[in-house]
Amino acid sequence: MKRWITFDLDGTLMQNPFSGWIFPELEEIVSAELKSSHAFKRQLMDEHERLLSEEQIVAAYDWDEICGRLIRELGINRTVDILEMVNRHSVAPKIFLLDDTVLPTLERLKKNGYSLAAVTNGFYKYQYPVMKKLGLTDWLDEIVTPDRVGCSKPDVRMADGLLRDGKIAAHVGDRLDHDMIFARGLEVPGVLIHRGLPPSMMSLSPKERACCPELEPVLHELAANEKQREVFASLTEKFRPAYVIGELQELLECLDSSEDTP
Ligand SMILES: [Mg+2]
Structure with missing residues (x-):
């Protein structure tokens, strides 16, 4: 036992590495695509909080899905690879x-x-x-x-x-x-x-x-x-x-x- x-x-x-590195990088990518500063990190967190408050807790942590969907809704035609970012940013400090x-x-x-x-x-x-x-x-x-x-x-x-x-x-x-x-x-x-x-x-x-x-x-x-x-x-x-x-x-x-x- x-x-x-x-x-x-x-x-x-x-x-x-999400809040300090991945979300800021995503915000840079989105702002560059839109050619103007866009508070994408805030948007990601708002969507995460909305899913949590609706008790869709599994979906709230599916960052590939959330990010892909929000990017499409902004009319941006490109994909992002969150897992590649996790691997790249998983280094000290x-x-x-x-x-x-x-x-x-x-x-x-x-x-x-x-x-x-x-x-x-x-x-x-x-x-x-x-x-x-x-x-x-x-x-x-x-x-x-x-x-x-x-x-x-x-x-x-x-x-x-x-x-x-x-x-x-x-x-x-x-x-x-x-x-x-x-x-x-x-x-x-x-x-x-x-x-x-x-x-x-x-x-x-x-x-x-x-x-x-x-x-x-x-x-x-x-x-x-x-x-x-x-x-x-x-x-x-x-x-x-x-x-x-x-x-x-x-x-x-x-x-x-x-x-x-x-
Ligand atoms: Mg915790």
Whole structure:
């Protein structure tokens, strides 16, 4: 019986090249074709947000489809190859791990007998080249993506393949709407990673942080960024993490304490 720990990728373990490099390049291409400055990056993000708000989460991460469609709608007669751009921009310092403890922590967890899986809403073809370059593929046993399983977080069916031969000890992620709700649905501890916690929270344990008053503005800011209108009324239980960490190595504290309380 495997003991899985599942990880979100973007904003949790790694920075991908989309917002910093691929979207700006696409904006340059579109502006050159139109012979005038066009806010194509904004248009891509608006379309991504629209699909997310309509719960078309798999389609929201299909950048070849979104980009091709928007380009056609602008009357531009050319194609773009997003995968070629991912491969070309997947070099340091354009892509990076989000803290220095990421790889050592994954290594430690493997030594402690855990099986590790990425559970991401990004498509496999876009995520794998970045993960490979950053050394993440050396430590991950499985990579679960919407194009491979036909659904996306927070749909708990994303974990079906992992649960066939094991149980999940925790899910680690940076989003309330995708990651914390996913963990709630699976009835496993949700570990919220947020680099930039208020200094007053740093001396608390990951468990204490999850129920301290200083966390409330952090959760509301995350929810506002994720456009969770529900949160403006009240922050319901399904958004709440069981643990809050500021860098990945603090995950080790969460697992020790949760295994102590069966
Ligand atoms: Mg994320």
